[in-house]
Amino acid sequence: MHMQMDNVDTPLLKLEHISQVYGSGQRSFTAVQDVNLVLNEGEFVALLGPSGCGKSTLLRLITGLQSPSEGRVFYRGGVMKGVNPHASIVFQTFALFPWLTVLENVEVALKARGIPKKMRTTRALDLLDRVGLDGFETAYPRELSGGMRQKVGFARAMAVEPELLCLDEPFSALDVLSAEALRGELLELWTSGNIPTRALLMVTHSIEEAVFMADRIVIMDKEPGRVVKELRVPLIHPRVRKHPKFLEVVDRVYAILAGQTLPEYLELGTAPGEPGKTRSLPHITLNELTGLLERVAEMPNYRADIYRMAEELKLNSDHLLLLMESAELLGFATITQGDILLTSLGETFAEASILARKEIFASRIRRLPIFKWMIAMLRAADKHRLEWEVVQTALELEFPVDEAERQLDTAVNWGRYAEILAYEDNTGIIYLEPSASLAPGAPAAKEE
Numbered sequence: 001m002h003m004q005m006d007n008v009d010t011p012l013l014k015l016e017h018i019s020q021v022y023g024s025g026q027r028s029f030t031a032v033q034d035v036n037l038v039l040n041e042g043e044f045v046a047l048l049g050p051s052g053c054g055k056s057t058l059l060r061l062i063t064g065l066q067s068p069s070e071g072r073v074f075y076r077g078g079v080m081k082g083v084n085p086h087a088s089i090v091f092q093t094f095a096l097f098p099w100l101t102v103l104e105n106v107e108v109a110l111k112a113r114g115i116p117k118k119m120r121t122t123r124a125l126d127l128l129d130r131v132g133l134d135g136f137e138t139a140y141p142r143e144l145s146g147g148m149r150q151k152v153g154f155a156r157a158m159a160v161e162p163e164l165l166c167l168d169e170p171f172s173a174l175d176v177l178s179a180e181a182l183r184g185e186l187l188e189l190w191t192s193g194n195i196p197t198r199a200l201l202m203v204t205h206s207i208e209e210a211v212f213m214a215d216r217i218v219i220m221d222k223e224p225g226r227v228v229k230e231l232r233v234p235l236i237h238p239r240v241r242k243h244p245k246f247l248e249v250v251d252r253v254y255a256i257l258a259g260q261t262l263p264e265y266l267e268l269g270t271a272p273g274e275p276g277k278t279r280s281l282p283h284i285t286l287n288e289l290t291g292l293l294e295r296v297a298e299m300p301n302y303r304a305d306i307y308r309m310a311e312e313l314k315l316n317s318d319h320l321l322l323l324m325e326s327a328e329l330l331g332f333a334t335i336t337q338g339d340i341l342l343t344s345l346g347e348t349f350a351e352a353s354i355l356a357r358k359e360i361f362a363s364r365i366r367r368l369p370i371f372k373w374m375i376a377m378l379r380a381a382d383k384h385r386l387e388w389e390v391v392q393t394a395l396e397l398e399f400p401v402d403e404a405e406r407q408l409d410t411a412v413n414w415g416r417y418a419e420i421l422a423y424e425d426n427t428g429i430i431y432l433e434p435s436a437s438l439a440p441g442a443p444a445a446k447e448e
Contacts, residue, residue, distance in 0.1 A: 010077045012199050013039040013062060013164060018071035020057050022400065029400045030224040031057045035071075037218060037227065039164075044190060044200040046214035048207065048253070050318055052403070054225025055203040059166050062201065063087045087164040088157035092172045095153065096141045102128065102152050103137040109159045127155040130194055132185065147178030154186065158195055165195075167202040171209065184238075187213060191237050205318040207253045211246060212239055219256055223280065229256050251307045254317065255338030258306055258324055267328060271369035278398045281370065281410045282322040282329070286417050290350075290357070292323050293332055293342065297350035302342040309340065330364045362418035374411060375420070378432045385431040388423075 015037040022029045032054035039045055047055045060066045061073060064083040073080040088109075096105050106124040115123070128134060131151045141149050150170060157165060171179035189195045204210050210217045211233055219229040231253065239246055269279025295313065296304045310320045324340055327333035332346030342350065349360050365371045374391065378384050388408065395404035412430060415421025423430050 011038045011040050011074075012076060013037070013201075014074040015058070015062070016072045016074065018058070018061060018068045018073065020054065020061065020066075021069040032225040035225070035227055039199055039201060041198045044202070044213060044215045046210035046217045047201065047203045047220060048210045048217050048257075049205065049220030049225070050222055050257070050321060051205060052225070053220040053222035055205075055220060056168055057225065059089060059168055059201070059203055062164075063089055063166055084164070086162060087166060088160055088162040089166045089168055090150075090153050090157045090170045092169040096149060096156075098141050100140075101137065102133060102139050102141070102144070105141070105152050106156045106159050109156045113160055124155070124159060127159055128152075130189065131155045145178065146174045147182055150174060150178075150182060151185075158197065161196040163196075163198040165197040165200050167200065169203055169205070172204075172206075183209070183213060187237060205316070207250055207257070207317040208241065211235075211249050211253065212241065217253065219253065221257075221259075223277065231256070247307070251305070251338055254307045254310070257317070257321055258335045258338060258340075260336055268367065268369055271373040272395060272398045273373070274369070279329070279369065280399065280403070281368075281407055281414070282326045283406055283410050284319075284322050284326050286361070286414065289323055289326050293327065293346055293350040296333070296340055296342050297347060302347055304340050306335075306338050306340055329368070330361070331367075332364075358418060361414075362420055365414055365418055365420070370407070370411060371415070371420070374415075375432065378421075378430065383431070385429050388428040388430055391430060 015035055018035040018037075019033050020031045022031060035054075035058065037058075047058060049055055057066075061068050062084070064073075064080055064087075075084055075086065097108065100108065103121070103124055106127060107120045110120040110123060125137065128137060131154055133148065133151055133155065136144065136148065141152070144152070150173075153170070171182060174182065190197070190200060202210075202213065214233055217231045217233060218227055219231065220226065221228045231249075233249055235243075235245060235249065241247075267279070270276035272278050292309070292313070295309070296302060306320065306324065309315075310317055313320070315323070324333070324335055327340065327346065328335060331343060332349055333340050333342050335341075345360070345364075349357055352360060366375070377391065377394070378386055392404050392408050395407055398404070399407055412421055412423050416423065419433050419435065421430060422433055
């Protein structure tokens with residue numbers, strides 16, 4: 001830590017049994033459930049987890065942009081009500097006013113706080129100098145690179161001298177080099193004490209980014225969003241990515257996020273409308289999954305370290321973990337102690353011909369409750385056909401609207417590959433392929 005805590009007994013921020021539910025009744029969705037979190041002065045904490053685990057929801061609750069369904073948010077020991085005036089957020093999408101200059105974009109935050117014009121300009125110029133934008137005060141956002149626009153976002157967020165600076169995936173919209181440069185510059189400002197901020201809280205789905213920047217990592221999982229582990233990063237700054245201790249921490253986080261393969265009845269979940277948890281389909285392409293399985297099949301004993309795979313395949317951690325989840329769900333692999341191990345079926349799939357892969361894949365997705373449910377719905381429908389909107393509306397009883405659409409899109413893509421489902425884009429009709437239209441064991445109809 002780079003600064004002394006004023007009072008070690010009272011944390012800067014405390015979340016106590018926080019839950020956030022959207023909607024009501026059958027259409028309700030739990031974004032985060034029973035989250036407890038403490039953030040002390042002098043800490044840089046990362047909220048790490050897959051997309052959909054509620055990280056950004058927690059930031060909105062922490063800054064007071066919304067109120068929790070259950071639980072309480074404490075700031076310096078007091079229950080927080082309304083917007084937190086001591087916190088600022090840096091968003092991933094820059095969020096600059098295109099008609100204002102760089103200087104004016106920073107000043108606008110100070111104007112909202114009622115600070116006089118002369119003081120606004122002085123403070124804004126100082127901050128722009130500190131983030132390396134001296135000389136660009138009169139430029140407009142369109143004239144700047146993505147990295148420079150995000151620096152304006154940082155300067156604007158810090159202009160009001162927040163005690164707590166929240167970062168919502170602030171580097172994800174940047175190219176690799178710009179993101180790396182800006183990470184280093186933010187860390188330099190923080191560790192040198194050149195910003196008034198007393199604590200940093202960053203949302204990310206990048207494992208390496210969390211280990212590179214944070215003092216402590218709060219690891220979350222989804223469905224529902226919850227904290228599964230907290231991990232302190234025992235490394236001093238500046239951190240070296242290739243250092244064995246750095247790699248050791250990264251590997252440990254991968255192992256926590258990947259988890260262990262559960263018994264099949266838990267992995268598969270239940271069908272929509274049934275008691276229990278409806279298992280969502282990971283949003284991945286089948287070409288990527290096939291490529292992953294083929295690569296693991298080339299490894300000794302059909303086993304590979306997940307972190308090494310991320311490096312080799314140049315995939316971000318969030319996407320790689322989705323591919324791992326798909327391999328588990330289909331029975332092609334098991335995950336244990338941060339490694340992926342192909343099952344005998346996974347070995348067969350990786351080495352099979354194109355047509356044989358389709359048959360294996362079709363047999364595997366027929367086991368998934370969500371596919372059993374879709375096939376049953378289509379078999380019961382007139383001519384085994386249903387409109388896309390009808391199926392999506394049914395899925396909206398299990399998932400938020402946007403997620404229901406993604407689930408159906410993924411299911412249709414998987415079903416088309418397996419030659420179980422077909423889809424007419426011009427009519428928006430989903431239907432069963434003839435081979436899948438019959439109930440199991442029923443005789444095929446004779447051709448006229």
